Amino acid sequence: xxxxxxxxxxxxxxxxxxxxxxxxxxxxxxxxxxxxxxxxxxxxxxxxxxxxxxxxxxxxxxxxxxxxxxxxxxxxxxxxxxxxxxxxxxxxxxxxxxxxxxxxxxxxxxxxxxxxxxxxxxxxxxxxxxxxxxxxxxxxxxxxxxxxxxxxxxxxxxxxxxxxxxxxxxxxxxxxxxxxxxxxxxxxxxxxxxxxxxxxxxxxxxxxxxxxxxxxxxxxxxxxxxxxxxxxxxxxxxxxxxxxxxx
Amino acid sequence: xxxxxxxxxxxxxxxxxxxxxxxxxxxxxxxxxxxxxxxxxxxxxxxxxxxxxxxxxxxxxxxxxxxxxxxxxxxxxxxxxxxxxxxxxx
Numbered sequence: 001x002x003x004x005x006x007x008x009x010x011x012x013x014x015x016x017x018x019x020x021x022x023x024x025x026x027x028x029x030x031x032x033x034x035x036x037x038x039x040x041x042x043x044x045x046x047x048x049x050x051x052x053x054x055x056x057x058x059x060x061x062x063x064x065x066x067x068x069x070x071x072x073x074x075x076x077x078x079x080x081x082x083x084x085x086x087x088x089x090x091x092x093x094x095x096x097x098x099x100x101x102x103x104x105x106x107x108x109x110x111x112x113x114x115x116x117x118x119x120x121x122x123x124x125x126x127x128x129x130x131x132x133x134x135x136x137x138x139x140x141x142x143x144x145x146x147x148x149x150x151x152x153x154x155x156x157x158x159x160x161x162x163x164x165x166x167x168x169x170x171x172x173x174x175x176x177x178x179x180x181x182x183x184x185x186x187x188x189x190x191x192x193x194x195x196x197x198x199x200x201x202x203x204x205x206x207x208x209x210x211x212x213x214x215x216x217x218x219x220x221x222x223x224x225x226x227x228x229x230x231x232x233x234x235x236x237x238x239x240x241x242x243x244x245x246x247x
Numbered sequence: 248x249x250x251x252x253x254x255x256x257x258x259x260x261x262x263x264x265x266x267x268x269x270x271x272x273x274x275x276x277x278x279x280x281x282x283x284x285x286x287x288x289x290x291x292x293x294x295x296x297x298x299x300x301x302x303x304x305x306x307x308x309x310x311x312x313x314x315x316x317x318x319x320x321x322x323x324x325x326x327x328x329x330x331x332x333x334x335x336x337x
Contacts, residue, residue, distance in 0.1 A: 042251075043280060076301035079282045083293045084301035086253050087275045124251070154252065161251065216287070222280065223287045 004028040005057040012066060012106040015098020020070035022103060023050050025057035032114045034245030035107030037100050038065040039121030039128045044078035045069060048221055059238055061245065062110050066103045068096065093131055100132040114247040120237065121146065122218060127164065133175060134167035140244035142176045142237055145215055147185035150193045168197045174204040176240045178233045180213035208236060253277045259335055262294040262305035269303050272296045281308035290314035
């Protein structure tokens, strides 16, 4: 398979009909392919997230990351945008779902789209991935160490941020969860609670917790990077999408 | 982890950002991942003026020890000056 790709900034229609910025990468070939929506982490629509988008394209998917901070900080640098949105109270859950829906519709409108959509997010994006997969018709979801899916957030968190465990019956697709055994957000007991809840409703899921890894073990530009966990995690992600997003 | 928790206060003063000096209206303080500092987590302080856009921002990322030392240094400096000298009602 060729790993030739093309990448560009595009405009998509997000929640409430808003025009928002997004980063698109896709293979140059004409084969039919699935789409992957990448939900960026709290630090924003940054270089490392765009690298993830390109990685999925190199593996044969059309991948798209909506800039969740487009409305508050159009054109701003990712760190300034993240600071502005944090100061303004964060991204409301309802808006996030609308933006992911818009990204999925955009991907399904591209030439070669096979109609299958995967969603993936890291950290805050992991929680938002679970939210999206319980709110929208998705084909495969990957939650990388998303916190506050199970436990109540501490006092002082944005009022819009609620635990999502009650949405488990609505999960629309298989869920791959990748976690660090040393992580406290989410801690291993939260991961176990989520797995039990999904078992209760017969929801297909595959969870892996890596020993010696904490939060953000995929982040190759941070001290939390754990190469063994990250390399194995990427293999699991691409295998999972290969099974669930093929034409 | 992302703490999500953010302390936000209204402030009055000025800061110097990438485009020069600007008036400040707010500050946020949070413990979370830094963008630049060589640690997994830092105490992050943003001095902002949202009315002038997201780039009207002065940002620092400090270790816990140094953030506390900064608090102490501010208190020492204020304690050494006559009360009210730097007040908004001076």
